[in-house]
Amino acid sequence: xxxxxxxxxxxxxxxxxxxxxxxxxxxxxxxxxxxxxxxxxxxxxxxxxxxxxxxxxxxxxxxxxxxxxxxxxxxxxxxxxxxxxxxxxxxxxxxxxxxxxxxxxxxxxxxxxxxxxxxxxxxxxxxxxxxxxxxxxxxxxxxxxxxxxxxxxxxxxxxxxxxxxxxxxxxxxxxxxxxxxxxxxxxxxxxxxxxxxxxxxxxxxxxxxxxxxxxxxxxxxxxxxxxxxxxxxxxxxxxxxxxxxxxxxxxx
Amino acid sequence: xxxxxxxxxxxxxxxxxxxxxxxxxxxxxxxxxxxxxxxxxxxxxxxxxxxxxxxxxxxxxxxxxxxxxxxxxxxxxxxxxxxxxxxxxxxxxxxxxxxxxxxxxxxxxxxxxxxxxxxxxxxxxxxxxxxxxxxxxxxxxxxxxxxxxxxxxxxxxxxxxxxxxxxxxxxxxxxxxxxxxxxxxxxxxxxxxxxxxxxxxxxxxxxxxxxxxxxxxxxxxxxxxxxxxxxxxxxxxxxxxxxxxxxxxxxxxxxxxxxxxxxxxxxxxxxxxxxxxxxxxxxxxxxxxxxxxxxxxxxxxxxxxxxxxxxxxxxxxxxxxxxxxxxxxxxxxxxxxxxxxxxxxxxx
Numbered sequence: 208x209x210x211x212x213x214x215x216x217x218x219x220x221x222x223x224x225x226x227x228x229x230x231x232x233x234x235x236x237x238x239x240x241x242x243x244x245x246x247x248x249x250x251x252x253x254x255x256x257x258x259x260x261x262x263x264x265x266x267x268x269x270x271x272x273x274x275x276x277x278x279x280x281x282x283x284x285x286x287x288x289x290x291x292x293x294x295x296x297x298x299x300x301x302x303x304x305x306x307x308x309x310x311x312x313x314x315x316x317x318x319x320x321x322x323x324x325x326x327x328x329x330x331x332x333x334x335x336x337x338x339x340x341x342x343x344x345x346x347x348x349x350x351x352x353x354x355x356x357x358x359x360x361x362x363x364x365x366x367x368x369x370x371x372x373x374x375x376x377x378x379x380x381x382x383x384x385x386x387x388x389x390x391x392x393x394x395x396x397x398x399x400x401x402x403x404x405x406x407x408x409x410x411x412x413x414x415x416x417x418x419x420x421x422x423x424x425x426x427x428x429x430x431x432x433x434x435x436x437x438x439x440x441x442x443x444x445x446x447x448x449x450x451x452x453x454x455x456x457x458x459x
Numbered sequence: 460x461x462x463x464x465x466x467x468x469x470x471x472x473x474x475x476x477x478x479x480x481x482x483x484x485x486x487x488x489x490x491x492x493x494x495x496x497x498x499x500x501x502x503x504x505x506x507x508x509x510x511x512x513x514x515x516x517x518x519x520x521x522x523x524x525x526x527x528x529x530x531x532x533x534x535x536x537x538x539x540x541x542x543x544x545x546x547x548x549x550x551x552x553x554x555x556x557x558x559x560x561x562x563x564x565x566x567x568x569x570x571x572x573x574x575x576x577x578x579x580x581x582x583x584x585x586x587x588x589x590x591x592x593x594x595x596x597x598x599x600x601x602x603x604x605x606x607x608x609x610x611x612x613x614x615x616x617x618x619x620x621x622x623x624x625x626x627x628x629x630x631x632x633x634x635x636x637x638x639x640x641x642x643x644x645x646x647x648x649x650x651x652x653x654x655x656x657x658x659x660x661x662x663x664x665x666x667x668x669x670x671x672x673x674x675x676x677x678x679x680x681x682x683x684x685x686x687x688x689x690x691x692x693x694x695x696x697x698x699x700x701x702x703x704x705x706x707x708x709x710x711x712x713x714x715x716x717x718x719x720x721x722x723x724x725x726x727x728x729x730x731x732x733x734x735x736x737x738x739x740x741x742x743x744x745x746x747x748x749x750x751x752x753x754x755x756x757x758x759x760x761x762x763x764x765x766x767x768x769x770x771x772x773x774x775x776x777x778x779x780x781x782x783x784x785x786x787x788x789x790x791x792x793x794x795x796x797x798x799x800x801x802x803x804x805x806x807x
Contacts, residue, residue, distance in 0.1 A: 213570060216566060216569055216570060220558070223557075223558070223562075224555065224557045227557045228557065293551060293556075294551025295553045295555065296553075297547075297549050297551070297553055298547075298549065298554075298614065300518075300519060301517050301518065301519065301542060301546075301547040302542060302567070302570040302571055303539055303543045303572070304570040304571075
């Protein structure tokens with residue numbers, strides 16, 4: 208009860224702060240749209256008689272959505288470091304407020320923002336010929352939520368361990384590129400050589416992207432769907448447990 | 460004024476941090492008792508363990524060994540109950556820059572469990588108390604240093620804690636804002652709040668605090684009221700700065716140390732610090748002696764003992780760090796002693 212109340216209070220605080228940061232809002236909205244506008248034309252080459260542009264977007268867009276969930280989660284630690292250094296987190300920790308709320312408030316706020324951006328991108332993509340499957344998108348929301356929470360918890364825990372912007376940024380950037388390239392976020396990994404496909408199977412993000420593609424097409428029976436949840440749900444539990452432990456230690 | 464029930468008792472508090480060359484003991488057995496309704500200061504140089512002590516008392520850091528009770532509850536066993544009863548103003552403050560002062564205060568009050576209806580009038584009250592009303596609805600990033608610090612204090616007291624902790628509250632403030640904050644802290648004490656602060660400013664400990672402990676290397680080296688502590692360093696301090704190239708340290712030190720009226724002498728670079736029973740009588744004697752021995756001096760000054768003398772005596776080092784308000788008054792040319800400083804101490 209108290210946790211819910213405190214989470215709501217802190218959720219509200221972070222949301223208001225984000226809305227008051229025009230630069231952040233602009234980048235937040237423009238990045239996914241830029242992907243759509245600057246990348247879709249390149250995909251024309253892949254379209255052919257058997258795969259028209261619209262179906263290329265159908266493949267491409269769920270990748271962008273997974274990328275957004277991944278990236279907005281991974282970015283969570285930056286504000287953690289800033290708030291550690293500016294004393295905000297310490298100020299909250301001295302209050303009797305719920306510890307879980309201090310972790311969840313910003314996380315849920317980031318998730319809300321992510322879904323707002325997602326909605327904008329989906330609407331724009333529909334204009335480019337994206338086939339909207341409502342049921343599939345509804346299930347996709349759950350998958351993206353799990354992915355975002357996992358990455359966010361990972362990012363916040365990493366921030367708490369490093370406590371320093373440059374090492375944190377190095378870790379996050381160092382992980383971003385291989386994880387994203389080996390997940391087939393923009394183009395399916397099936398276009399790559401066998402060794403890449405093998406490596407991709409060790410990358411949780413790969414399952415998220417494949418699952419997202421199937422869900423967005425409404426192909427619930429595709430094995431990629433249950434595989435995505437089978438990989439991400441346990442991973443989410445493990446990472447959140449780890450992050451909570453780090454949080455308790457660093458921020459007891 | 461101060462009642463007898465203790466607001467804080469700590470017993471042999473210890474904390475060490477892991478480091479490459481083995482653990483660093485930041486706090487090595489601190490035992491203090493703080494009475495309700497007093498302003499209690501932890502005075503010490505940077506790295507003495509003041510902040511670490513404060514962070515343990517405010518439940519922010521786990522305690523390695525020893526125990527602490529704050530506002531009637533054990534910090535380790537009942538951290539939640541302790542948190543409900545204390546306020547903490549860290550060195551950083553930690554207000555949201557993108558929010559207004561009022562928004563910060565409302566959120567803070569609500570995190571302590573107040574309803575929106577209850578907290579609104581309270582925020583008005585706190586803002587008025589700390590002279591923040593005028594800009595309560597401006598964003599914090601537009602605040603000046605002094606306004607910002609007063610907001611930090613307001614955030615620490617919005618829920619009416621029984622004990623307020625402040626970590627270096629006046630660092631970075633100009634003298635005017637510093638004096639202003641002191642007045643606010645005194646007013647809080649007069650309304651019954653126990654105020655515990657850390658400082659490395661001698662004047663702050665001396666003028667503001669009812670009682671202090673002097674901390675060095677994680678240990679309490681002296682405790683008492685500033686007046687008691689200064690009285691313990693009996694007599695007056697004469698500070699002599701010898702000219703370069705006159706073999707400052709050893710020669711003059713041994714000559715002066717032989718004088719019967721010199722109780723104690725310490726040397727730091729070209730500066731000698733002598734404790735004598737009666738400063739004004741000793742000055743002419745000292746001048747004559749230095750002349751006889753052909754020791755050239757640059758300046759000589761006389762002052763009543765300061766907390767720095769107390770610190771110097773306990774640790775062999777000086778606490779002066781050049782911060783505003785710390786200058787003990789031994790400027791280069793005042794051979795006659797610093798009367799203003801003495802007057803200030805007499806008032807305190």
